[in-house]
Amino acid sequence: MWQKTKPYLLLLPAAATIILLFFGGIFDGLLKSFGYFPAIGETGFSVAAYDRLLSSSSFWESMALTLRVAALSSLLSAIIGAFIAVALFFLNDSIERTSPKPWHRLFQLPLTIPHLVAGYIMVLLFMQSGFLSRLLAAMGWIDEITDFPVLVNDPFGWGIIFAYAWKEAPFVTLMLYPVLSRIHGSWREVSRVFGAGHWQFIREIVVPVMMPAWAIATFIVFVFTFSAFEVPYLLGVTYPSVLPVYSYQLYTSGTLSDRPEALAVNVILAAITILLGLVAYYFSKRWNVLKGWG
Amino acid sequence: MKKHPRLLSLFLFLGLFIFVIVPFIPLILSSLSFGWRWPDVFPQAWSLRAWEYVVNDGRTWQAVGISLWIALVVTSVNILLAVPAANALVRYRVRGRWLFEAIIFAPIIIPPFISVMGIHLSFLRFGLTETVLGVVLAHIAPTLPYLFRAVMISYQTLSVDWEDQARMLGAGAVPRFFHVVLPHLLPGILAGASLSVLISLSQYLITFIIGAGQVVTLPILLFPFISGGDPSVASAYSLLYAAIAIAALAGMDAALKRYYQTNRASQQEKGENA
Numbered sequence: 001m002w003q004k005t006k007p008y009l010l011l012l013p014a015a016a017t018i019i020l021l022f023f024g025g026i027f028d029g030l031l032k033s034f035g036y037f038p039a040i041g042e043t044g045f046s047v048a049a050y051d052r053l054l055s056s057s058s059f060w061e062s063m064a065l066t067l068r069v070a071a072l073s074s075l076l077s078a079i080i081g082a083f084i085a086v087a088l089f090f091l092n093d094s095i096e097r098t099s100p101k102p103w104h105r106l107f108q109l110p111l112t113i114p115h116l117v118a119g120y121i122m123v124l125l126f127m128q129s130g131f132l133s134r135l136l137a138a139m140g141w142i143d144e145i146t147d148f149p150v151l152v153n154d155p156f157g158w159g160i161i162f163a164y165a166w167k168e169a170p171f172v173t174l175m176l177y178p179v180l181s182r183i184h185g186s187w188r189e190v191s192r193v194f195g196a197g198h199w200q201f202i203r204e205i206v207v208p209v210m211m212p213a214w215a216i217a218t219f220i221v222f223v224f225t226f227s228a229f230e231v232p233y234l235l236g237v238t239y240p241s242v243l244p245v246y247s248y249q250l251y252t253s254g255t256l257s258d259r260p261e262a263l264a265v266n267v268i269l270a271a272i273t274i275l276l277g278l279v280a281y282y283f284s285k286r287w288n289v290l291k292g293w294g
Numbered sequence: 295m296k297k298h299p300r301l302l303s304l305f306l307f308l309g310l311f312i313f314v315i316v317p318f319i320p321l322i323l324s325s326l327s328f329g330w331r332w333p334d335v336f337p338q339a340w341s342l343r344a345w346e347y348v349v350n351d352g353r354t355w356q357a358v359g360i361s362l363w364i365a366l367v368v369t370s371v372n373i374l375l376a377v378p379a380a381n382a383l384v385r386y387r388v389r390g391r392w393l394f395e396a397i398i399f400a401p402i403i404i405p406p407f408i409s410v411m412g413i414h415l416s417f418l419r420f421g422l423t424e425t426v427l428g429v430v431l432a433h434i435a436p437t438l439p440y441l442f443r444a445v446m447i448s449y450q451t452l453s454v455d456w457e458d459q460a461r462m463l464g465a466g467a468v469p470r471f472f473h474v475v476l477p478h479l480l481p482g483i484l485a486g487a488s489l490s491v492l493i494s495l496s497q498y499l500i501t502f503i504i505g506a507g508q509v510v511t512l513p514i515l516l517f518p519f520i521s522g523g524d525p526s527v528a529s530a531y532s533l534l535y536a537a538i539a540i541a542a543l544a545g546m547d548a549a550l551k552r553y554y555q556t557n558r559a560s561q562q563e564k565g566e567n568a
Contacts, residue, residue: 007386014379014442015397022401022409022435029412039415080313087306109314112540114496116513117532120520124320124529129332131320137333145332166317227405229499230513234521244407248499251411266408277403 026270033263040256049260059265061240066226069157069242073164074222080165081172082214086206088173089180111170115163119234122163126151152235159235160242167231168221175217176210183209212287216280223276227269243269325529344526348534353515358538361511364426365494365542368433369441369487375434376442376486377479384449399439406436410500417504424508432504433497437490444486448479477557481550488546495539512538 031037035046053059084107110118125131133148142148152159183205191201229244236245243265250262324330325344327337348354379398382388401409410432414423422428452475460470498513505514512535519528 007382007388010378010382010386011388011394014375014438015394017375018397018401018435018438021413021431022404022406023397024416025409025411025413026404027412028416029408032412032415039419084310084313087310091303091306106314107310109540112492112543113536114513114539116496116498116516116520117536120528120532121317121321123520124324124525125317131323131335134333134335138335166313169313223403229405229407230496233499234517244405244499247411248407263412266411270404270408273403273405 029263029266033260033267035260037260049264053261053264053268058240059246062243062246065157065240066242069160069164069232070222070226072157073161073168073225074218076161076165077168077172077221078214078218080169081217082176082210084169084173085176085180085210086202088177089183089206107170107173109170110167111174113167115167115228115230116234118167119159119163119231122159122166122235123152126159126162128152153237155237155240157232157236157242160232163231163235164221164225168225171221172214172217175213175220179210179213180206212283216284216287219276219280219283223273223280226276227273321529321532324525325533327526330525341526344524344530347527348530353510354531354534357510357512357515358534360426360509361495361513361538362542364430364433364509364511365491367430368437368494369490371430371434372438372441372490373445373483373487375438376445377483380442380445380449384446385454398442401435402439406432406497407499407503409435410503414503423504424506426509428504429501429509429511432500433494436497436500437493440489440493441483441486444482444489445479448482452478480553484546484550488543491542491546492539495542 033049035042035044035048037043088104088107113121123130127133128145128148128150130148130152133142133145136142136148151162187205188201191205196204227244229248232242233245233248236242238249240246241249247262247265247269250258250265323337326340326342328339328341328343330337379394383391383394388394417423417428417431422431456474456478457470460474465473495511496513497511498517501509501511501514505511507514512531516528516531516535519531
């Protein structure tokens, strides 16, 4: 008896904590999004909040912005991350193995920087009177502050995209590098024997080897940027705002009647992220990318 | 073939350097500047005013203390929860394993603020808002999965045979855990703990919702400055915040290295005595 129940007893504290604190909160929000709100005397269920939400243009604009920002951020992170991974791969190849490799820690630095700080770094770099604008002015490319494009707190979301690209590209690299390091030096020599140059080697060997891990890493960045709050809250505009910020704006707008709508946004966000998460999990299992992820 | 390997390496290294390091330059310059006007690439006047403000303001160190305290408590609770759970999932036949994994890993995929907004009013009723305890409870879900995963990986490489051997030599359950299991898990626990601390340190929204501005962690203190406050002070605070996150990670790393060194030294001593 004890042997049979023991593992469940060992699992109980962790599972119960997550169920209570995490799923409890999601369930609580789900009920309130349907208007079930005993604290203010509402005990009926209705889909009014979803109705109002799905027929409002600001929700759909918010959805479009969120999709665009997440897609561009993950794409840019994927390209830069892959570039760093390949660069590290060749750097290791061309320098003797005994020498220390400081860049292995160096490229991970942006990962350790909190998101709000990364956001502020982008403000200082890319705002109209920012560092980049100053450099361009010093080189004589622009004459006025207003010659520099609005890239921070802009309606398109460039600032958000840059911040994510900087923070998440090293994550993509971190996922790719172990895969790349499985490519043996001998493969390179064989490719040389067959007359392949640098680019051919990258195109024919390096890219196919890292493709599955690359796709999964990009997808994970997409799911994360789709539902993250801090960076768009700092670098976005009030309208249109990405879905998490939109939800927060509704939640804190002051009237209790907007809260079911905010929680309905959350339910939709949760549903989308669960779906995306399942897709990522399915393909990573199939391609055997995430070793050790359960 | 290898015509310019050094040139290529230099070029690649330079690219990496620009991508990682150069973004910090305006942050550092801004924190040391005194009225940095466009289009000056470097400030005309330097000043330590912002740093003096940050270092001398009592709220700064209070926020650092509360942030680290919350991260520490959250991580300790996570360790207590994660070690038995990982043990059960790795070493026992568990029915519905996928369900337990799905439950514990869910907060990685579903953003935690969704749960926190939902639970907010219940926390209000129980008097948990505006308290450190409430913030700690809110930080557990987003951090626990990472610690759980790290401990799980450690358990996967720990053979049951080692414990059986200790049992045959007469070690009870408690000494077996502290002398056989824990030393093997420690690197995994520390790696997971670093992630847990880092994630706890970087939470803004859920701390803000539950803490309601009364639990002032570093990100809460920082936000008004970076969203339109004094740029020099905002830069100094940003650098301090980033430095504390990095220092927390480096500290964990150093602790692990020290543990291995003292461990090896004591084992060598034992070897010499025998």
